[in-house]
Amino acid sequence: MRAGARAKLDSRHWFGKTSAGVLLGYTLAVALSGVIAGLTPGGFEGGNKVQFNMWMIAPLWATVLGFVYLFRDSWRAWWWLALANVAAFGLLWAVRSLAG
Amino acid sequence: MSAWPLLLATLFGAAAAALFYLASPQQQWRSAGPWPARWRCWPGSLCALLSLVMTTRIMAPMEAVFAWLVLLMFAASIAPFLGIWYRRSFAGKTA
Amino acid sequence: MKIGTDIIKVYKDVHIWVGIVCGLMLFIAFYAGSITMFEKPLERWATPPSALSPPPPLENAEKLLDAVLAERPQAAKGYSIVVTPTTDQPARVIWAERGERPRQLIEYGASFAADGRLEVEKLRKAQTAQLVDRMHQFVGLPLPDDAARLIMGAVALAYAVALLSGLIVLLPTLVEDLFALRAGKNLKRMWLDAHNALGIFSLPFHLIIALTSVVFAFHDPFYDTQAKVLYGGEINWGEHEAAPTGRVPLPAGELLVRVQAQLPGFEVFGFTFQQREGGHLEAGVIGLDPRRGTRARTYMRTHLDPYTGEVDTHDLPGRMDGWGEAVNAFFALHFGSYGGNPVRWLYVLMGLAGAALFYTGNLLWVESRRRMQRGAAPVPQKRSARVLAELTVGVSLGSVAGISATIAAAKWLPARVDDLMLWHEVIYYAVFFIGVAWALLRGAGRGAAELLWLCALTTLLIPFSSLAGVWGIGGAWNQAGTAAIDLTALVAVAVFLLVARFTRRRMRHGRTDSVWSVADQRQMTQVVSKGALT
Numbered sequence: 001m002r003a004g005a006r007a008k009l010d011s012r013h014w015f016g017k018t019s020a021g022v023l024l025g026y027t028l029a030v031a032l033s034g035v036i037a038g039l040t041p042g043g044f045e046g047g048n049k050v051q052f053n054m055w056m057i058a059p060l061w062a063t064v065l066g067f068v069y070l071f072r073d074s075w076r077a078w079w080w081l082a083l084a085n086v087a088a089f090g091l092l093w094a095v096r097s098l099a100g
Numbered sequence: 101m102s103a104w105p106l107l108l109a110t111l112f113g114a115a116a117a118a119l120f121y122l123a124s125p126q127q128q129w130r131s132a133g134p135w136p137a138r139w140r141c142w143p144g145s146l147c148a149l150l151s152l153v154m155t156t157r158i159m160a161p162m163e164a165v166f167a168w169l170v171l172l173m174f175a176a177s178i179a180p181f182l183g184i185w186y187r188r189s190f191a192g193k194t195a
Numbered sequence: 196m197k198i199g200t201d202i203i204k205v206y207k208d209v210h211i212w213v214g215i216v217c218g219l220m221l222f223i224a225f226y227a228g229s230i231t232m233f234e235k236p237l238e239r240w241a242t243p244p245s246a247l248s249p250p251p252p253l254e255n256a257e258k259l260l261d262a263v264l265a266e267r268p269q270a271a272k273g274y275s276i277v278v279t280p281t282t283d284q285p286a287r288v289i290w291a292e293r294g295e296r297p298r299q300l301i302e303y304g305a306s307f308a309a310d311g312r313l314e315v316e317k318l319r320k321a322q323t324a325q326l327v328d329r330m331h332q333f334v335g336l337p338l339p340d341d342a343a344r345l346i347m348g349a350v351a352l353a354y355a356v357a358l359l360s361g362l363i364v365l366l367p368t369l370v371e372d373l374f375a376l377r378a379g380k381n382l383k384r385m386w387l388d389a390h391n392a393l394g395i396f397s398l399p400f401h402l403i404i405a406l407t408s409v410v411f412a413f414h415d416p417f418y419d420t421q422a423k424v425l426y427g428g429e430i431n432w433g434e435h436e437a438a439p440t441g442r443v444p445l446p447a448g449e450l451l452v453r454v455q456a457q458l459p460g461f462e463v464f465g466f467t468f469q470q471r472e473g474g475h476l477e478a479g480v481i482g483l484d485p486r487r488g489t490r491a492r493t494y495m496r497t498h499l500d501p502y503t504g505e506v507d508t509h510d511l512p513g514r515m516d517g518w519g520e521a522v523n524a525f526f527a528l529h530f531g532s533y534g535g536n537p538v539r540w541l542y543v544l545m546g547l548a549g550a551a552l553f554y555t556g557n558l559l560w561v562e563s564r565r566r567m568q569r570g571a572a573p574v575p576q577k578r579s580a581r582v583l584a585e586l587t588v589g590v591s592l593g594s595v596a597g598i599s600a601t602i603a604a605a606k607w608l609p610a611r612v613d614d615l616m617l618w619h620e621v622i623y624y625a626v627f628f629i630g631v632a633w634a635l636l637r638g639a640g641r642g643a644a645e646l647l648w649l650c651a652l653t654t655l656l657i658p659f660s661s662l663a664g665v666w667g668i669g670g671a672w673n674q675a676g677t678a679a680i681d682l683t684a685l686v687a688v689a690v691f692l693l694v695a696r697f698t699r700r701r702m703r704h705g706r707t708d709s710v711w712s713v714a715d716q717r718q719m720t721q722v723v724s725k726g727a728l729t
Contacts, residue, residue, distance in 0.1 A: 054417045057421075173396050174544055
């Protein structure tokens with residue numbers, strides 16, 4: 001990034017960013033938990049793996065929600081997280097079709 | 101659970117946190133300044149390692165690492181409070 | 196590490212607001228959580244003595260079971276044989292029967308009287324520890340479980356965000372401020388250092404606690420969403436029924452011998468049995484290997500073939516697959532359920548340090564809004580700072596005193612009331628709200644000292660109730676081997692009195708331009724009364 005080119009962040013958009021992080025962050029976390037499940041041994045099978053897959057949602061969700069305040073405004077937060085969701089669900093679809 | 105490894109694990113863990121604290125530039129314990137001046141992390145790391153070895157004597161490997169980490173976290177968290185308490189109670193109050 | 200000042204500012208705001216909204220609830224959760232580390236000893240301390248005759252030896256467990264089944268056939272559906280009876284499980288054979296309310300199960304125990312007659316008793320396991328656990332799980336909110344769980348999950352998620360934002364704010368000065376505690380004229384600096392010292396090294400612990408709490412609150416919706424998105428509608432848990440391998444189950448004594456041979460280092464507490472269709476018996480073994488962590492807080496449990504004594508080790512820590520071990524570790528890390536009492540004490544201290552982290556966070560907010568005194572005239576402090584200081588004192592110390600009071604009531608209530616849980620809650624919330632009201636009425640400084648005395652008093656009532664039991668006063672009792680609870684309470688009393696003394700000294704000799712000062716309280720009263728006059 002060029003020095004000084006970055007726009008200054010401020011706290012005004014907290015509600016829009018937080019809601020994007022809570023809602024789209026949750027769906028993103030679910031999709032990513034599926035991708036991780038599909039790419040690790042055991043896949044979507046077995047009682048213990050199913051529990052582990054569920055546990056993965058919490059750290060993923062918290063991470064998205066934690067970093068959502070780095071977006072410059074609410075619109076960018078919603079837009080980029082929506083895009084990330086599309087990508088993650090596409091990846092999940094690919095992983096699941098590969099896994100059969 | 102045997103008492104000796106437990107005692108040694110606790111003592112080495114506490115000593116590790118104390119030595120890390122003493123080596124920090126922010127320490128308030130020694131009026132003469134941080135100790136040691138060189139190889140700062142070594143005495144603390146050695147004690148921490150010994151504490152881990154002792155903890156594995158009383159617990160399964162993964163659980164031993166957990167207990168050891170929590171012990172170090174707690175000891176390091178209260179080190180600054182003990183340091184300032186020691187300075188105020190026993191050492192010169194010039195700081 | 197370099198981070199833009201605007202980013203720091205944004206994350207400082209996030210950290211402050213989450214702290215203000217959630218800090219006090221987290222204080223209660225951490226303090227109550229510390230107490231629940233010793234739920235078993237507390238339960239034994241608070242359980243009334245059983246009137247049953249001493250349990251028969253384990254070899255006679257089947258004889259006792261047959262006598263029970265002859266008199267109470269419904270016990271055949273599910274019962275347990277206790278290997279090591281304790282005050283909270285005082286019988287060799289224990290079973291549950293349906294109560295009047297839906298999903299209510301009442302536990303009974305049985306023994307033989309000296310003349311060989313069957314004795315049956317409704318077990319009176321104390322609910323005190325359960326109440327403290329409720330305070331812990333539902334961050335002290337007097338709401339129905341579902342609503343409280345939702346709020347607790349949101350608080351846990353916000354707490355995770357607060358940890359991350361706190362770390363970001365601290366990152367630029369992390370290395371040079373490590374271990375710093377600069378106690379000088381600048382009180383804000385000191386509270387900030389204290390807050391950081393408590394937070395930075397414990398960060399991994401706090402992250403684990405926060406993320407596991409999110410899962411504990413939301414695991415049902417998490418599973419539901421994943422069932423739809425990942426598993427095509429329904430989750431396949433991969434469990435299968437074990438086939439029956441024989442006709443006559445082995446006696447408990449023989450089961451114990453066979454289990455001990457298969458599981459060295461595993462202390463067996465008892466066996467559970469369930470009758471399935473066609474008379475097939477399913478069994479489980481309950482016990483503990485203190486070298487390993489357990490997701491069930493105080494015990495481990497796995498399936499057992501009652502006809503051969505063969506243990507299904509797949510569910511035991513140390514013998515699961517990697518994913519199972521990981522999930523078990525998440526639970527154990529939250530509960531501190533590994534390594535026995537030493538780790539439990541460590542978790543008590545970490546929990547109290549965590550409570551102090553939230554307390555110092557609030558004080559930091561108050562301190563950074565302090566109005567400095569410039570001349571001789573005292574300055575009244577901002578109302579927001581005053582109210583938050585008073586709430587911090589009232590909610591924290593009110594919950595501490597409330598928990599002590601409700602524990603102290605455990606030995607008096609059974610002789611007087613029927614609905615124990617209700618009365619435990621009434622006592623807790625009564626003391627809690629009195630504490631909050633008192634702090635708002637008396638101001639933060641004076642309120643803190645006086646509420647600390649209240650904490651000391653209610654905590655002192657805990658060993659007094661045991662003492663009353665020793666002397667046989669008022670239906671109280673004293674269980675042998677539970678003096679550790681009373682001694683711990685006495686130590687807590689001494690700590691409360693020490694902190695009270697320290698608070699009073701600061702209030703009298705500290706600076707007057709502070710919400711802690713008595714002078715500020717007087718000043719405010721004058722302002723209010725003048726306002727009332729005009």
